[in-house]
Amino acid sequence: MPTRNEAPEALAKFTGSLVRRAQQRHVAVWLSEVSAEITSVQYAALEILQRAPGVNQRQLGDELDVDRSTIADLVARMVRNGLIERSDDPVDKRSYVLFLTAAGKKQLAVLRPRVEEVERILTARLTARESAELRRLLAALLPERAD
Structure with missing residues (x-):
């Protein structure tokens, strides 16, 4: 059984797990900084x-x-x-x-x-270029819109 420190590393290879964790962080920051x-x-x-x-x-x-x-x-x-x-x-x-x-x-x-x-x-913790790249990559995960 993986130790507590190994579990996040093992899950880090799964995009869905990282997206879910990033979304949870977004919600927590949203609640503390923007509005409940x-x-x-x-x-x-x-x-x-x-x-x-x-x-x-x-x-x-x-x-x-x-x-x-x-x-x-x-x-x-x-x-x-x-x-x-x-x-x-x-x-x-x-x-x-x-x-x-x-x-x-x-x-x-x-x-x-x-x-x-x-x-x-x-x-x-990201540079401006990394932030732009992150947004580009996340957008690439989404299905194309039929505009």
């Missing part, structure tokens, strides 16, 4: 809606790479919390378009420097 109320996915939604106000729920879900039920729950929660508002899509009456509320814009402005601090903390 706003998740990183909610923050990403705020950023997208700042950049592209009026996208519909499906487009937001596609941008976030989440399924229909997840985006519906996410949007409902963010509407309930006063961060975004939805209105009928003028082109397709069966869907909604989404916008940041004043509170959502304020929250985004407050959170952005904290999110940048999370990035700094997570990549503190």
